[in-house]
Amino acid sequence: MTTTAPTTVPAGTGRGPALLAVDGLTVRFRLRDAVVHAVSDLSLDLHPGELLAVVGESGCGKSVLAHALLGLLPRNATVTGRARLHPAAGEPVDLIAVGERHLARQVRGRAIGLVPQSPATALTPVRTGRRLLEETLRAHGHPRRAAADAAERVAADVGLHPVDLDRYPHELSGGMAQRLATALALAPDPPLLLADEPTTGLDRPLVDHTLDLLRRRCDTGAAVLLITHDLAAARRVADTVAVMYASRIVEHRPTPDLFDHPGHPYTAGLLDALPDRAFTPVPGHPPMLTDLPAGCAFTPRCPRTTDACHTTPRLAADGGGRLACHHPLTPGAPA
């Protein structure tokens, strides 16, 4: 079920205030003898009803983004920049500046739901699905009586049979566990959902089911940030796709545009690697995040490199999207 992607452009153009406005987000990890540049100067806006997919190779920093927004980074991380969350009801809050107490009480679970990567390990093994759901609902203000009904309703939403609700997590199949984890994230009805590789290890039908759940959530007004390495998944459900490479967003545009007319040579290379396209890899390796080259990090692997590429290209508006490249591919031109 691919809904028509809105024609509105990703960052900062119209459509009222963004639900999530990330501005200049930078995350560094200090190591004993190196600094990991996990996220660099990342900006993006996410509006209600929008599903934004962040795609990229493993180790490009995309997962760190999700953890930074939830304040779940380890102690040796330094985060700068802003990430303002504007819930429809309530005061806007800067997720980076606000303290752990506020995040724990007001944000995680309530304002931002997290669909975890491996549901089998994310679920408490000693509670049945029903108890997990009811506890979550009660923690978010449902009275006891209402929680029981609401639990069944949320479960039905994600396609869980009431009988399966009375099983313990280890008695559930991978797919059912994923549905339960999703139900738990959806139960408090958060306006923003973060899904961090929610489909790893699931088979196609389950992948599609999980993705469709997220899509349906968007269609009822929530915003979803989907982090994935799976381009097919992004293509199926995302309104806009942001491509991350070596800690930076290099391209961000509406899904059909990105898949049909990539502007960044890296995006083009990634698309060419798909089995239903050229099936040829991008040559070379991504750089280590501890040792990023000066200028455009894709330079060593890029066929279009010139001297200009030694300065970092700015992520600038480009034909309905955003692009950070000195020598973009023009639509229709060969890569």
Next chain:
Amino acid sequence: MTTTVDDPTGPPDSAAVTPTGLAAHQITVHFGRQRVLDRVDLHIAPGETVGLRGPSGSGKSTLARVLALLHAPDSGRVALDGRPVGGVRYRVPAAVRTRVAILFQSPRAASDPRLSLADLIAAPLRATGTPTAETTARTAELADLVGLTSDLLTRRPHAVSDGQLQRACLARALAHRPDHLLCDEATAMLDASTQAHVAAVVTDYQRRHSAGVLLITHDPALLARWATRVVDLPGAAVDPPARPPTR
């Protein structure tokens, strides 16, 4: 292309028809009370890529482990070039062991965290008593084959990305120049570029050694692109547990 019948209820003696390659005959496996595989036949001929498809829990990975001689089936047997293989795990004769290799889904789980990438690749060579000089040369050759640069080889698994680690695991799997490679969702966790790279290395190797490849994947595009034929495993009757049952 072979004419093997890959029907679970097919004739038990199909080895007679296809003498070369790796074959599973009437494999049945139970985990506890649950029957994961029920009299399954599968044959991989030299040079072909057999795509294996089936819903979650239909026993694809178990079948791969049986074929890799890592799991003893409750009944049925595995045959290499028509000769049944006696024993599993440690009891497989070295001459047979080195002819079948397996590549797992998670390179991280499949790598000893204590070993450097170079030691990881060299492990099968050392295990079979290859002389040191030859091991060193072969390791370099394998690393080159999968596109790992020498600065990566001194790192340990936690210091490289999933993609780089899977390349090392592929190099390790090819160390003995096996003539059968079983890829169990080997690219499911990888980005498109690394997946294409792994596929390119495997196809190239396959062509040069006329090796048979088993390709387990959920991705229809990958099957369409890579597999020379596709076998369906019927789904299990019951929805299986999320985690494999512990013994």
Next chain:
Amino acid sequence: MTDLAPAPARTRPSRRPSALLRGGRPGVVLAAGVLAVAVVACLLAPLLWPLDQSAVDLVRTRLAPSPEHLAGTDDLGRDVALRSLYGLRVSLLVGAVAALVATVIGGLVGAVAGTVGGRVDRALMRVVDTIAALPHLLLGIFIVAMLRPSLGAVIASIALTHWLSTARIVRSELLSLRSRPFIDAAISGGASRARVLTRHLLPHVLPRLALATTLMVPHAVWHETALSFLGLGLPPHLASIGNMINDGQRSLLTGAWWASIVPGLALVTVTLALAALTGRWRDRLDPRVRAELQL
């Protein structure tokens, strides 16, 4: 977090105990300092202190702490501070040796159970469970009672009652490692059972085993103390913390608290320091903490 940035290889936190001091947590440094001072003092006591710890002086009994006798004297006029050092020395030695012996026994039993598996595993674990069901001080007393009171008897008593947890740790580590795909990968590469055991299983178990041994030392010291206190441990002329506390009881009634409190405090301080250090080491071995430290 699977998507975290690859870190350079050399930043991997060392699993060696020596690495604990780097990164300087005040508590850890303090514990290490206390332990170092205690060990050095125990070893060098005969050189540093001109007094004879066993010299009986029936004139100067139960003297309160003074510059001459820092912790006073006991009911036989022996210097309590000095005797505490000698006591600690014996206790630590007994504790360390007993812990080592227990580790060897437990390690072997656990390794056999964990690698052979099946019926052997079930039989060995049944034995472990049976022994564990007995109160271990009682069992310890029974063992000393069967032997002549001596250093060896005390060590045997401790070792034979403390190997159970080590056996369980080693067995469960081996069982969980055995089902990891990297073991399958090694077998698939042609590794023999012996090779898998020595190259892939034991190297993962040894740090845990070393940790279990050090965690056991304080237990062993306390066990020795308890036996000696009950008069079943070391011969009374040997200064051991347990003997001293036991002897000191008699002086307590006359107000000479130092004869039992000082050795007691020495024991508590040293075992706390030891526990603090090993606790930190255990944290380092915890995979979750390690993942965080690796970032």
